[in-house]
Amino acid sequence: MNWPSHGGQPQTMKKLFNLEEEKEVLDFSANLNPLGPPGWLKNKLHHMYEKITYYPDPFYSRSARYLADYEGVAAEQILLTNGGAEAIFLAAKLCEKGKAIIVQPAFSEYERACRHYHVKTEYVFLKEQNGFQLPMEELLKKAGQANAVFLCRPNNPTGTVIQEESIINLLEKGLSTGTMIVVDEAFADFLPAEVPSLVRHLAHYPNLIVLRSLTKMYTIPGLRIGYMIGSKEVAGKLQEEQMPWSINALADAVVPDLLADTVFLGKTRKWLEQESEKVFTSLKEMGFSVTDSKVNFYLFQDAKAPDSTEELFGFLFKNGILTRHTHNFPGLEGRYIRAAIRSEQENNEFLKVLRNWREKR
Ligand SMILES: Cc1ncc(COP(=O)(O)O)c(C=O)c1O
Known part of the structure; x- marks a missing residue:
């Protein structure tokens, strides 16, 4: 079939x-939120019609500022993207012609993005018999020889969450071997409060890149809003690589309201x-x-x-x-x-x- x-x-x-x-x-x-999109969004978009007659701010400064406040990081650490998908492709660009480890089973676009940038991939498999736990020893060994590790937390398709302690071990290893740890948190907004995002670890680990998406929580796959959070250096470098006006003006305009809807x-x-x-x-x-x-x-x-x-x-x-x-x-x-x-x-x-x-x- x-x-x-x-x-x-x-x-x-x-x-x-x-x-x-x-x-x-x-x-x-x-995997979209059946309660969404938020009721007010339709009207809001309707009244923003005029925005399509202007180019958006190429740096999306207003949205970046709101996202930075929301995430507790500096605005220079945020890069708005055309959905989480573009963030994945930009992260793969960082290791162009290099080597990446993908923790499987996971979202198929990591592999596709790596292929696009001629990144050789090797898989490490979550252990099915152990409730899809990370095979830590194997991963640490392989990560040391790669430019990046891609993993999804919470993981699509299992819905399971890799332990924070394991990610810290991986980040430590990555610091010594120059390996970027790319964590896709597209579904993190659905997690209970006692399972926080990894974003707060960015202060200690410049080799951490967190990818986010507003698609799933707000049921807006057609609007295309995502972002990545990294060190100022990484975010700046990837901004240079990004296509101009990658995020449309309507998407850019609704970011603050979406974040405010607690x-x-x-x-x-x-x-x-x-x-x-x-x-x-x-x-x-x-x-x-x-x-x-x-x-x-x-x-x-x-x-x-x-x-x-x-x-x-x-x-x-x-x-x-x-x-x-x-x-x-x-x-x-x-x-x-x-x-x-x-x-x-x-x-x-x-x-x-x-x-x-x-x-x-
Ligand atoms: C794990 C994961 N990351 C990223 C994405 C891409 O999301 P977006 O629609 O924001 O590009 C998806 C979409 O299914 C996903 O499942």
């Missing part, structure tokens, strides 16, 4: 599965806490194994029939639930399904279909 490389493509998937175009499906394959953030975290607990408990009760996810998506498989994942994926889809296949995640090769936590009503429907699956087995 010619599996699409990303989630959120219901029409492509319908063609692959010979389902009629009009068939209604609930999309659990993309009510939306609080509501989202409350929803996630309630819904994820309900979904995980029900899945486990039905005999599915679930990763120890701390965010709005997770991996699962039928613990009573681990080899039935492909069949289960098809069963869900034919019953109106689109999940994310894992065929293009090295280290998973389709053995799991990734699903998002959605609204209460959608999650109930998802669990109902899974109950039907269980009854048939």
